[in-house]
Amino acid sequence: MMSGPQAIAASEAILEGERFQPEHGTHGMVSTSHQLASEVARKVLAEGGNAVDAAVTAGFALAVTQPRSGNIGGGGFMLISDDAHDKVIAIDYRETAPSAAYRTMFQDDDGNVVEERSRFSANASGVPGTVAGLALALDHYGTYSLAKALAPAITLAEDGFIVPKRFSDGLIEARERLTKWPESTKTFYKPDGSAYQAGERFIQPELAATLKRIAAHGPEEFYTGKTADYLIDTIQAHGGMMTKDDLANYTPKVRTPVHGTYRGYDVYSMSPPSSGGVHIIQILNMLEGDDIGAMGLNSAATIHVMSEAMKRAYADRSKYLGDSDFVDVPLKALTSKDYAKTLRAEFDLAHPTPSSDIGPGPVQRYESNETTHFSVADDSGLAVSNTYTLNFSYGSGLTVAGAGFLLNNEMDDFSSKPGVPNAYGLIGGEANAIEPNKRMLSSMSPTIVKKDGKNFLVTGSPGGSRIITTTLQVIMNVIDHDMNIQSAVSAPRIHDQWLPEELRIEQGISPDTVRLLEAMGHNVVTKPAMGASESILIEDGQFQGGADPRRATSSAMGL
Structure with a gap:
């Protein structure tokens, strides 16, 4: 069912067990970084959905309302604790390096790290995992269909939402980085190039169409369908190495926490x-x-x-x-x-x-x-802790043409050269060196x-x-x-x-x-x-x- 199309099948044995069937009107709590995401997640609980239903719904809503960090073009980790079955599982939907990646790809001919390459180029992006990861969690621990979990996000993208000051300030601060990409200028700024101001409505028709395609055809649409075509066409148009096979082969991992x-x-x-x-x-x-x-x-x-x-x-x-x-x-x-x-x-x-x-x-x-984090818990004993990211605010700054979402710059989280600090001043070693299909340290x-x-x-x-x-x-x-x-x-x-x-x-x-x-x-x-x-x-x-x-x-x- 999932993308890579093999993802769910690969995890069936690990996630075997009953689905939750909560009583209607579950009690619980949601805490997210955006009021609109909290509202839609709370409504899920009020209508009888469980904590995973609410978490996945919030995750997709944040991809619309908080594009600097909420995402479908990045990746993350989810922890699910299930008191009723005495288990805690970890879903790893971290991005992976493209299959053509190599350890010195962000160094110049003299072996010096070129920061711009790992942070603000088309090769700065790892293969995104968010759509596959959230869908996997929903399929095994939720009661909602993916289409139902996506519905609030689609509405927020299609009808728009009133932007808060933080949204406007972020786009003003990131203007130089975002407007170097025509796709991002078109998506996040007005036709005259100005930023949306607090109190104005922001509409994302291309993102709404992308979410509708995923709702209609499942997560594999993101990895092998029209969205995948848009994503790879954009990356390769700007000199990136990611391929359609990289997307098609992406699989989230279920791990022991x-x-x-x-x-x-x-x-x-x-x-x-x-x-x-x-x-x-x-x-x-x-x-x-x-x-x-x-x-x-x-x-x-x-x-x-x-x-x-x-x-x-x-x-x-x-x-x-x-x-x-x-x-x-x-x-x-x-x-x-x-x-x-x-x-x-x-x-x-x-x-x-x-x-x-x-x-x-x-x-x-x-x-x-x-990055953004959100937590959800319900009174059936189900709790979700989820952190996902594009890495930098607005990731690489590159928006997928025709699809309306930003790409991550997670490749900077590898050790571009062991011993050289990354953007956060963290020193990495051989264990986190770049390799094809590898997940970068987080x-x-x-x-x-x-x-x-x-x-x-x-x-x-x-x-x-x-x-x-x-x-x-x-x-x-x-x-x-x-x-x-x-x-x-x-x-x-x-x-x-x-x-x-x-x-x-x-x-x-x-x-x-x-x-x-x-x-x-x-x-x-x-x-x-x-x-x-x-x-x-x-x-x-x-x-x-x-x-x-x-x-x-x-x-x-x-x-």
């Missing part, structure tokens, strides 16, 4: 090619022996040990993480509590360890990538925390390299600091990724705390807000939604 424990809670998160889940569990393991609650939220002592743990995790990321279908990722070692104890023993509680003194750890002895970390076997916290975030630390802090804020979900999502954040040598903070961290950290030797740098965690907390059968105020359009809605 990484699993750890923290203070008696079970933490499930995305497995490779995400590095996020591995390192969230690794950092929690390093911090579990400290009384973080007593040390205090965003105190100098707490931030210091968090920084030390983060640096060591990101150092390990630089060497060990990649697509586990291509490289041997030492998951057991990296998520081992014993390994975490050896790393924790290295911490100097009075001074930060210089990044130059930290490198990837000796894991062998312990072996026995502008920081996306959709996460579900369970308490006593039941869904407790559904969370995740956009934010590039800061996704991992943003998601980590929401978990810690709830478990260590006993915060309600809105407070946990809203609290100021910190981030340390080993290199560059800086402890990044948001506004809102006390100046006294900053002085203490600087006196210890930290290079503290205040930068713009990090992440946008759309989260849900479930306690005693009650749903709490936390919409991140860092995005003005964020919205949590329940019933």
Whole structure:
């Protein structure tokens, strides 16, 4: 049924089990980065659909209302927790490198990385996975048809929607990058070249036609039909290497999520090619022996040990993480509590360890990538945590002519040259080198925390390299600091990724705390807000939604 047309068949054995048939009028909560997506997802729950139905509907709605990050031209990860059947599964619909890709494709003749090639060219795009991934989830865990889940998105594209200020500001900021492509100029700007202003209606007829074709013919239309023709014609017209065979052969993967424990809670998160889940569990393991609650939220002592743990995790990321279908990722070692104890023993509680003194750890002895996130949960015990992306805001900036959607620039998430930082300053190694059909490493970390076997916290975030630390802090804020979900999502954040040598903070961290950290030797740098965690907390059968105020359009809605 699916695209590649083999996708569902390849996953049948893994996803065997009953479909959910919820009672009419399911209760639950949705939290997304756009009010219109939250509204249509909430309506799905109100009409008796389950959390997966609502999540897929929201995902397609965001592809219309939030084109800078919602997408059908990108990819992502979905975690589904099914209390009724005691299982948690991970759907990997990350993009793949085209079959003609090669490790030095973004280097010049002297071996230097040419950033423009991996970020803003037709070869910056990996083979998109969103349509196949969302359809797979719906087919196995939803009760809606794909056409029904697509209907609200089609209406929003065909009839248009009133744009908020954030939408208008984004197009103004991205004008230079987007208008270098005639297809993007036509799609996102008025005939006179001006940007749509807040309060004006934005209509996307070509995208509406694309979504209608997918609704009528299924996901394979995107990968082998008219939409596929539009996509490949556009890429090849601009010198890209992706082919129709690359699209036809795309298959989402069903994976086992990484699993750890923290203070008696079970933490499930995305497995490779995400590095996020591995390192969230690794950092929690390093911090579990400290009384973080007593040390205090965003105190100098707490931030210091968090920084030390983060640096060591990101150092390990630089060497060990990649697509586990291509490289041997030492998951057991990296998520081992014993390994975490050896790393924790290295911490100097009075001074930060210089990044130059930290490198990837000796894991062998312990072996026995502008994004959007949304969360949905219902009272049948089904929860969905989904993060998907185009990579940069508006991806490569290239719109598929005739189809009305932007393409990703995920190829930049590979190590264009091992040891050279990517756009987020992340160092990559051989494990994440470019190879044909390989999935590029990602920081996306959709996460579900369970308490006593039941869904407790559904969370995740956009934010590039800061996704991992943003998601980590929401978990810690709830478990260590006993915060309600809105407070946990809203609290100021910190981030340390080993290199560059800086402890990044948001506004809102006390100046006294900053002085203490600087006196210890930290290079503290205040930068713009990090992440946008759309989260849900479930306690005693009650749903709490936390919409991140860092995005003005964020919205949590329940019933």
